[in-house]
Amino acid sequence: MTELLNWSEQAARAQATNKPIPPLPGDEYAVHFLNALAPSAGTAGIARMLQAGASPNACLIDMSWLGYATVISTPAQVRYLLDRGARPDEPRDSDGGTPLMSAIAASRWDNAHVLLDLGASxxxxxxxxxxxxxxxxxxxxxxxxxxxxxxxxxxxxxxxxxxxxxxxxxxxxxxxxxxxxxxxxxxxxxxxxxxxxxxxxxxxxxxxxxxxxxxxxxxxxxxxxxxxxxxxx
Incomplete structure (x- = not known):
């Protein structure tokens, strides 16, 4: 969870200065998934990844794609992922936490409500x-x-x-x-x-x-x- 919070702060700074969202250390594969979650990409970035064959339940390093979305993306993007098959509670992160917990840890109350609206535990x-x-x-x-x-x-x-x-x-x-x-x-x-x-x-x-x-x-x-x-x- 500490790694997530440190990364979320870096991601927030990147968004504020219109720079690419930094990937978590050690996984270049995650770059494409994370860039698709940038608020500026809207739902189109996620749609392109899904059309290319990406799973809405993909795991990126220590957390699901949805988990990262709850930290950096807009409520519309989180809802879009859920509407296209992302499970609200699985897969869990490396500590056993759910996407709801990731949203709360990052103070993303808006995304927490979306998750609860769509079935999160x-x-x-x-x-x-x-x-x-x-x-x-x-x-x-x-x-x-x-x-x-x-x-x-x-x-x-x-x-x-x-x-x-x-x-x-x-x-x-x-x-x-x-x-x-x-x-x-x-x-x-x-x-x-x-x-x-x-x-x-x-x-x-x-x-x-x-x-x-x-x-x-x-x-x-x-x-x-x-x-x-x-x-x-």
Whole structure:
């Protein structure tokens, strides 16, 4: 996932300066697929690749063609690939993540909604137990930690039953803990309202409140402290 995020930043800079999208290291074969996903190519670039025999479910290095599309392409391009046979959840990336997770990690809320509209699973987990909510908690907005678009996606994932108390296997981290570390008060409120358990501890024995205090996220810590005092029904 780190490799994807580093590459997505380079791709974004390339797009901003009208330069070719850089391929991931070590695979020249991927260049044609990635260039077809450039927003400036529209759906025509994808259409040409498909007409030449490319599979809509092609794998490029460590992720599917659709996975890369969710990071760099427009919603229309993502929808075009899905409408022409790309599977919304398979093949997965090298960490077991889905295209939905790739979109969320890259803060592409628009493409995440397209995937959900066309059947992507909201309950899938990576090989390490990470969910879409974990990735959402770590994702950023253009102007900071949170934004209405991020909150809207969180509400949709929760409504679609993304496991709210799922833990990353090695660290025991929940989405609430990650939101607390980031100081994302809006997301914390949504998670708590949906049943997130603030008493859960990670492998180091830290609760979400402890992590918020450790990171000096005062507003988040105050919210979690107040929630702990509220009467339970």
């Amino acid at each position: 909201a309950v899938a987990m990576t090989d390490g137990g990470m969910t879409a909510l974990h990735l959402l908690a770590m994702a950023s907005c253009p102007d900071g930690t949170t934004c209405p678009a991020k909150q809207s996606l969180a509400k949709r994932l929760l409504a679609m039953k993304t496991p709210v108390n799922a833990r990353v296997r090695r660290q025991g981290t929940t989405a609430l803990m990650l939101a607390a570390l980031r100081g994302d008060v809006a997301l914390i409120e949504l998670l708590l309202a949906d049943g997130a358990d603030p008493s859960l501890k990670n492998q180091r024995g830290k609760t979400a409140l402890m992590l918020a205090e450790q990171a000096d996220r005062r507003e988040a810590a105050a919210l979690l402290r107040q929630h702990g005092k509220a009467p339970k029904h």
